[in-house]
Amino acid sequence: MCDSVLTEPPLLDLISHSSTGVDRQQAPYISGKLQLPASCFSLLYRVTKDGHDARHINLADATPDELEKLTRACEPASFGRKQETVKDENYRKAVKMDSEYFSPILDVFHTDLVNIIYDCLLEGTQSTKRIKIELYKLNVYDKGSFFKPHVDTPRSKNMFGSLVIVFPTPHEGGALLLRHRGQEWIFDSGKELAAKDEPSIGYAAFFSDIEHEVAPVISGHRVTLTYNLYFDDGPVPAVSKHLTPPLVNEGAFREAFTTLLEDQEFLAEGGTLAFGLRHVYPIKDDLKHVHGVLKGSDALVYQNPVLYTYYEHNRLEPAEGVLVDRVVNFQKILDHESQRLVQFLHAEGGILVNVNRDLLREYYTDMDDGTTEQVEWVTPMTTFNRKGDVYVSYGNEAELHFVYGDVCLVVRIGKVGDRLAYPRVAELNRRR
Ligand SMILES: O=C(O)CCC(=O)C(=O)O
């Protein structure tokens, strides 16, 4: 398997903002560096559009002269403006080659990029669909080339995003800037690929509504392949394996987490962080099997995750919800009255979340504060992993109730001076 260096910033952003709740939005892109076999850097191209001569270039160690020849074989790049395709050097200065005039050896469908897109860019039911990756163009940005901010023109209603691959040809400048909802992220391929270790490509994949731009190239040649990403009909082929690539910024995440824990003002009295899951897992009657198969940003939250099912129900007043460390079997509730759902879940080991304490005292004299917890949702709850159940309550008449549990990740943070950075399930059980 190829080594992948994935820079997936959302949780870093999120964790650093979690105490203030400034941003709870998942970043709509992924970028990183992927090591590939040497043959993947070879490219064949036509020297002229109408001639028959072809040339080969190895983009892992191309000379400036070879790169100049490739640049000369290209034509000025155009872009979509309103309904037209236009060339305007104030807006885009670069050269391009259409896909019928070149052939890369690299076949992205046979690299880990597909899995990275499935696991780290797509979320929820999106990652259960088949995707198509269509080669679009080759672009060369030499000194002074750039592409001003734009969004890509969708080629069909199924197109959901773009993939840019950057070859390790030396270049300075030419960073890809991505923007969404007032936030900006930078993928500086020149810097990322500068280390002359095993040949790697840089990549960025983003959704179609993301504004992006290529900053001016200061020196060298920035060579990219662009691809259109589509949802295709039919489910994900059975052979597709999901993997979590070695997440290099897992270290950065832990570091950010540790820095936060060292911050005396961050949850000074301790607290509980909860993360809605971003991917879909087969939820059966328990959660054990999910621990080992967490994907993408879910796996990044926490390497030894504590999974809970979060029950939210209008009858759970005075709690916002109840967290239980497994999936509850509601058949046992048959002899309970509906308003005692909280007691039932509490008896099942549930923790009442974000409780109205006055109401708690009024409703449930038998419950103390130890059965409640203040929870900070770092990423919003999702319903991708929902388990529904029904139970019957008997009042004047038998009544059928529906109850839903959504699986999430929970991280507990101790008080300042008594922080448990990464509590394990066993430790949590001891505390209860
Ligand atoms: O070459 C790149 O890095 C991006 C190109 C681009 O944004 C486009 O072709 O639409």
Ligand SMILES: [Fe+2]
């Ligand atoms: Fe673009």
